Amino acid sequence: MAISDAAPLVETRNLVKKFGAFTALNGVSLKVYPGEVHALLGDNGAGKSTLIKVLSGVFPATDGEILVEGKAVKFASPRNATEAGIGTVYQDLALNPLSSVTRNFFLGRELTHFSSPFALMKMKEMHRIAAEEMAKIGITITDPEQAVGTMSGGQRQTLAIARAIYFGAKVLILDEPTSALGQKQQMEVLKTIRRVQQLGDIAIILITHNEIHARLIADRFTFLSLGEVIGSGTSKDLEGDDIKRLMAGGAEIGDLAKELAV
Amino acid sequence: MNTSETTRQEADRHASKSWFATIFARPEIGPIGVMLLLFGMLGYFSIPAGEFSWNPFAGEGFNALGIRNNLKVISQLAIIALGAGLLIIAGEFDLSIGSMIGFAGACMAMILRWGFSVIIPYLSFEGGIHLEFFTLLHIPDVSPLGALLITLCFTLFFGWLQGYIVVKSGLPSFIVTLGGLFFLRGLTEVSLRSFNHRPDQAKGATTVTEIPDIKNIVDVPGHGEMEREAAKALPETDLLNILKDVPADTVASLSERLAHTYQRVADAKTAIMTERGVKPLERALENAIESGNEQMVTTIQDKIATFKIDPVVAKSVTDIDIARAYIDTLHSARPIANFFGGDIMEPVFDWLYFPIDWNTNNFGNQFAQGLYSCVMICLIMALLCYVVLSRTQAGNWIYSTGGNLMAAKANGVPTNKVKIALFVFSAFCATIFAACQVFEVNTADAARGNLKELEAIAAAVIGGIVMTGGFGTVLGIIVGAFIFGLAKEAFFYIPGIDGSFYRVFLGLVIVASALLNENIRKRIMGAI
Incomplete structure (x- = not known):
């Protein structure tokens, strides 16, 4: 499935981000290919969140460069990143639970009959598109007027992902999509990610704490620790213990066992 | 392990509701x-005590x-x-x-x-x-x-x-x-x-x-813009002059309407006076029944049955009245003031008074002119x-x-x-x-x-x-x-x-x- 010979959709070269004296990212290089799930793993404080915030235009990078489809880009705002095709699905999903599926799907980008906030929305078309786009990645909704608050966590993830893809995301950044979900819904989300993967032209950056999920779905891994890449490779390259070790920031499990024994 | 083959989806849990449940949700x-x-x-509650009606519009709450x-x-x-x-x-x-x-x-x-x-x-x-x-x-x-x-x-x-x-x-x-x-x-x-x-x-x-009644400023023919009340208080010769230029069918309909009003007022007066006359007799009848005086009872009952007063004669419609009624029908010369402070649906309320006779108060006059705008x-x-x-x-x-x-x-x-x-x-x-x-x-x-x-x-x-x-x-x-x-x-x-x-x-x-x-x-x- 991994198409390593294709050109990377997104690449970072020696990305550095400093907050005053604190170095959050110290030269991170990363290549993300279309049709691949790229798992970004690491302990708390490893720099995962900073990396995705730089990629999604929330923070400007201090040094280094970001390339989208081979071209160097600079993001002054999240809007720039979205326009360049980087769609970020945050943990809170940016949904309004009291509104309907369709209204959330098109929030801020409603289809209207002419260009004015007071123009009537094309409600039927919006219902249809929302249902179709969600069906593409595996969730059929019986009622597009259903309030988002009544949907399961997995369905909400799907809605947010479908929305990002529909509005032009070529790279999808998923921030801990399976945390705070039940077992079954975690599987729903993984299935959704798999379907996006199968679309073939979208690259996914998956931030997770859960190595099992990463093993199940990811084609490529990058491990971060203290702002640096401490290991990377495709799913074939890595053995189970490698992943455990790298997740823990490079320490051997054996060492941990010793530490715990006191 | 017993697994069912039907693939049950998350969406199936959100059952579509019947129209009844939809309305009540x-x-x-x-x-x-x-x-x-x-x-x-x-x-x-606004139906007067002692009367009974299934029609909620019968009481004071929902009269005109x-x-x-x-x-x-x-x-x-x-x-x-x-x-x-x-x-x-x-x-x-x-x-x-x-x-x-x-x-x-x-x-x-x-x-x-x-x-x-x-x-x-x-x-x-x-x-x-x-x-x-x-x-x-x-x-x-x-x-x-x-x-x-x-x-x-x-x-x-x-x-x-x-x-x-x-x-x-x-x-x-x-x-x-x-x-x-x-x-x-x-x-x-x-x-x-x-x-x-x-x-x-x-x-x-x-x-x-002391702001003038702006919404009621009308353009009176031959007199220019003035307040409706002032126009109606013009000298009689002026009023008659105004009426001269009014089309004949307008005059006819105004006069028919006024005739209805005057008749209705006269009828109402008659009814009120009859009631006033009958009331003491009814009280006497109650007393007579209580005291058991049967001869008295029949006499009073006869009197009530035959009680009559001369019906009040309706006022006759004069040209002055028609002229004043005509001034009432003139449109406001200040549409903006009238838009905010005037009345709407006056034709409907006029129609409800004559010929429908619902928008009528106890004295026979029109009750409400229209709805507030x-x-x-x-x-x-x-x-x-x-x-x-x-x-x-x-x-x-x-x-x-x-x-x-x-x-x-x-x-x-x-x-x-x-x-x-x-x-x-x-x-x-x-x-x-x-x-x-x-x-x-x-x-x-x-x-x-x-x-x-x-x-x-x-x-x-x-x-x-x-x-x-x-x-x-x-x-x-x-x-x-x-x-x-x-x-x-x-x-x-x-x-x-x-x-x-x-x-x-x-x-x-x-x-x-x-x-x-x-x-x-x-x-x-x-x-x-």
């Missing part, structure tokens, strides 16, 4: 129930005058509740609505009464330091439209300012608009007192009176608000701004603009309310609109608007205004009960509605 259904209850209460007055109260409240409600949906409050009504009314009335001036105060040092005033601009006669537009400049700016402060400072709108509440009320009183030093006004009064204004505004809130992009922005501010911002919704626009709209609604009052009664008072901000918020809450924002409908707001307006009238007619119980009732309804709204919100949020 609507958030407005509770308020609509209460509204229907109040309709029934008002209708039946009752409908006219109730709809006025309801629609005026609905106008400001729309402004308050939309703002609450976007997650903010406006406590300055009441003071804004007082301010706008005073501003409009002052401009209509004394004209509009721009005066620049400056310090003068000649003969001691004192303030001098330089009049930059004075327009003595401002049209109703001009007065309204100038007032809107002030009120909309103030609404914008409040919104701007709330959005930029992040302060709770409760505090910012509470400041607005005191500031505007004080400013209104101060301005009115300082203007009322003139000899023609009571010194220091916080009212504006604020009913129409309220309908127009409600329709526009409904379209904007439920059908347009702006509506989606309003819902999301109140429902999840961060999500709205993350999706590129200009939440600050949405909030400021709704503060401005709230001020606009208050100004429209004030315009309806000023042009209807031709006076202004600094105390106008007192507590209206709380009534507006209460109506919105009763109508299913969730206080934390993001949820509610225009239909709900209108129903809330109906409940608020009907409650007072309905409780007034309950026999043997203090009229103030309506406040007790409303207090309960407000809390109950808020609890219900919170329950609906939690259910949608998935917390229940």
